[in-house]
Amino acid sequence: METKSQMRDEKYAADISSIREAQVRISPFIHKTPVLSSETLNSIAGRKLHFKCECFQKGPFFVSSPLLLISGAFKFRGACNAIFSLNDDQAAKGVVTHSSIHCNTKNAPKCKVENVIRYNGQVIWSEPTMRSREDMATKVLQETGAVFVHPYNDGRIISGQGTISLELLEQAPQIDTIIVPISGLVNNLRRRFDIGGGIGCQVHQPLQFEFLAAEPKGAMNQAAHLKEPKYHMKYHKRVNTRPIVRDFVDDIITVEDKDIIEAMRLCYEILKVAVEPSGAIGLAAVLSDDFRNNLAWKDCNNIGIILSGGNVDLGVLWDSFLK
Amino acid sequence: METKSQMRDEKYAADISSIREAQVRISPFIHKTPVLSSETLNSIAGRKLHFKCECFQKGPFFVSSPLLLISGAFKFRGACNAIFSLNDDQAAKGVVTHSSIHCNTKNAPKCKVENVIRYNGQVIWSEPTMRSREDMATKVLQETGAVFVHPYNDGRIISGQGTISLELLEQAPQIDTIIVPISGLVNNLRRRFDIGGGIGCQVHQPLQFEFLAAEPKGAMNQAAHLKEPKYHMKYHKRVNTRPIVRDFVDDIITVEDKDIIEAMRLCYEILKVAVEPSGAIGLAAVLSDDFRNNLAWKDCNNIGIILSGGNVDLGVLWDSFLK
Numbered sequence: 109m110e111t112k113s114q115m116r117d118e119k120y121a122a123d124i125s126s127i128r129e130a131q132v133r134i135s136p137f138i139h140k141t142p143v144l145s146s147e148t149l150n151s152i153a154g155r156k157l158h159f160k161c162e163c164f165q166k167g168p169f170f171v172s173s174p175l176l177l178i179s180g181a182f183k184f185r186g187a188c189n190a191i192f193s194l195n196d197d198q199a200a201k202g203v204v205t206h207s208s209i210h211c212n213t214k215n216a217p218k219c220k221v222e223n224v225i226r227y228n229g230q231v232i233w234s235e236p237t238m239r240s241r242e243d244m245a246t247k248v249l250q251e252t253g254a255v256f257v258h259p260y261n262d263g264r265i266i267s268g269q270g271t272i273s274l275e276l277l278e279q280a281p282q283i284d285t286i287i288v289p290i291s292g293l294v295n296n297l298r299r300r301f302d303i304g305g306g307i308g309c310q311v312h313q314p315l316q317f318e319f320l321a322a323e324p325k326g327a328m329n330q331a332a333h334l335k336e337p338k339y340h341m342k343y344h345k346r347v348n349t350r351p352i353v354r355d356f357v358d359d360i361i362t363v364e365d366k367d368i369i370e371a372m373r374l375c376y377e378i379l380k381v382a383v384e385p386s387g388a389i390g391l392a393a394v395l396s397d398d399f400r401n402n403l404a405w406k407d408c409n410n411i412g413i414i415l416s417g418g419n420v421d422l423g424v425l426w427d428s429f430l431k
Numbered sequence: 432m433e434t435k436s437q438m439r440d441e442k443y444a445a446d447i448s449s450i451r452e453a454q455v456r457i458s459p460f461i462h463k464t465p466v467l468s469s470e471t472l473n474s475i476a477g478r479k480l481h482f483k484c485e486c487f488q489k490g491p492f493f494v495s496s497p498l499l500l501i502s503g504a505f506k507f508r509g510a511c512n513a514i515f516s517l518n519d520d521q522a523a524k525g526v527v528t529h530s531s532i533h534c535n536t537k538n539a540p541k542c543k544v545e546n547v548i549r550y551n552g553q554v555i556w557s558e559p560t561m562r563s564r565e566d567m568a569t570k571v572l573q574e575t576g577a578v579f580v581h582p583y584n585d586g587r588i589i590s591g592q593g594t595i596s597l598e599l600l601e602q603a604p605q606i607d608t609i610i611v612p613i614s615g616l617v618n619n620l621r622r623r624f625d626i627g628g629g630i631g632c633q634v635h636q637p638l639q640f641e642f643l644a645a646e647p648k649g650a651m652n653q654a655a656h657l658k659e660p661k662y663h664m665k666y667h668k669r670v671n672t673r674p675i676v677r678d679f680v681d682d683i684i685t686v687e688d689k690d691i692i693e694a695m696r697l698c699y700e701i702l703k704v705a706v707e708p709s710g711a712i713g714l715a716a717v718l719s720d721d722f723r724n725n726l727a728w729k730d731c732n733n734i735g736i737i738l739s740g741g742n743v744d745l746g747v748l749w750d751s752f753l754k
């Protein structure tokens with residue numbers, strides 16, 4: 109079996125250079141999102157928590173009508189980096205991507221679609237499977253000559269997302285641990301955990317902090333896959349984030365649905381930040397018994413938590429107000 | 432009738448000096464809250480909006496057990512200024528205030544009470560009337576020798592709250608207009624508009640920007656009272672914010688309940704900020720026809736909106752997730 113250092117000799121889809129380049133490229137266009145903290149939450153967690161509020165990032169990213177670009181809040185940096193890496197000819201023809209909007213399930217995030225339309229983006233519906241989405245994107249590409257940017261499996265996207273933690277470390281240099289939501293593929297029955305593309309991975313060399321990922325138990329389990337060599341053989345050449353996760357993520361913490369909802373509630377009621385469930389996974393992980401009781405993380409005193417996304421449908425809430 | 436300049440000769444409970452002093456006093460203890468913007472909301476409003484997210488301010492303020500309790504995100508700066516203006520003997524005996532927690536109405540903000548208890552503050556219930564709250568506070572004061580700080584009718588509170596706009600103008604000096612939620616007394620049937628104390632008034636001399644206030648139509652109407660001399664005669668010596676509002680607020684915009692809920696929805700879904708209805712009133716005002724169609728405000732191009740409070744009970748939302 110390869111050692112960790114041997115594995116790191118391979119070329120990754122993103123590295124510290126490409127992330128720094130992305131930061132220079134996108135900084136005029138993005139929001140430098142604030143880092144919030146709460147003594148109440150510090151007290152509940154028994155650590156100092158630094159919430160990087162990437163959910164305040166600009167939303168859908170639209171280039172040239174009528175071609176679509178869908179992006180949840182978490183993906184703006186990546187999308188921005190991908191777009192501004194194009195030459196003018198490419199950019200003029202537009203960009204196509206696909207996104208996991210689960211329109212046919214209960215509590216689907218209608219507001220995500222509304223946001224796309226608000227930005228004059230074009231939404232083309234497909235069946236809610238990855239295969240169907242990819243087929244539809246191919247068809248649109250053939251018809252229009254637009255450029256396809258995969259929503260997460262693209263070095264430019266990964267590098268753009270990587271600027272989140274680069275920025276976070278500039279804002280809160282005392283951080284010794286970063287925890288990010290993970291999982292591009294989600295099988296959760298209720299499909300609320302729409303993390304989508306990009307893990308916001310900061311590929312530091314040398315690593316100066318612990319880098320943890322958190323995913324819902326309901327998701328197709330990356331934690332299990334990491335431990336399964338066959339899975340690596342099959343997928344790691346196809347999925348660009350996979351070797352990065354494998355080699356740089358120190359551990360993956362899985363959390364129960366109910367704990368994610370509880371973390372989301374703390375985000376709303378204490379931090380006053382409206383995240384979607386996937387955005388609250390990092391907090392859920394930090395508050396989980398698995399994390400608290402693991403001696404490996406006892407010295408994680410200053411934890412950066414990336415809060416991403418905000419595409420949760422709050423219709424039930426507004427309805428209750430107007431009753 | 433007095434002219435505006437004559438009226439301004441009187442002494443106010445807070446002025447630019449007391450606000451600057453408050454800023455120095457409280458700055459080590461408060462969060463410098465971020466200013467967020469959204470191109471989507473700018474586009475909806477037709478102006479540039481700068482959201483001062485005071486809802487991220489520290490929450491309940493707790494000094495010495497078992498007394499005191501001040502709560503509500505909006506009031507931290509004021510409370511902080513009041514407490515740190517006390518001498519050590521006074522502070523040792525604790526502080527009492529009262530707050531409008533409407534526990535007996537539908538959708539009462541339970542989380543507000545929970546937050547108070549979380550900080551080891553003591554909640555003493557009274558009947559939900561101002562008179563009953565004041566009587567209860569008096570009783571506690573007599574029993575304990577604690578210091579009473581009125582939740583909004585106190586120069587130290589007003590000065591502390593005034594630091595919000597002072598800070599906002601430092602962060603976004605291009606602002607030409609500031610709009611704040613107003614109304615200490617709320618009669619709204621559903622009692623959701625718990626603005627509570629302090630108007631965050633920035634008493635500038637000379638005024639270099641338009642200073643507007645917004646209140647729900649359901650509230651005891653300050654806009655109407657301002658135009659009613661009898662009301663001034665009766666109240667302006669009792670209510671310290673009254674002469675400040677009368678002399679410095681350029682106009683009061685009243686907004687419908689349904690428009691406040693819509694503004695709140697935009698805050699959650701686009702800004703991703705979890706405000707309570709009262710906190711979204713400023714945005715509702717800016718989007719109202721009354722504001723849009725008033726030629727007096729046509730040159731208000733850079734509007735600072737203070738988003739305050741977050742004590743909205745989202746129980747219905749969590750219930751929907753866990754169904």
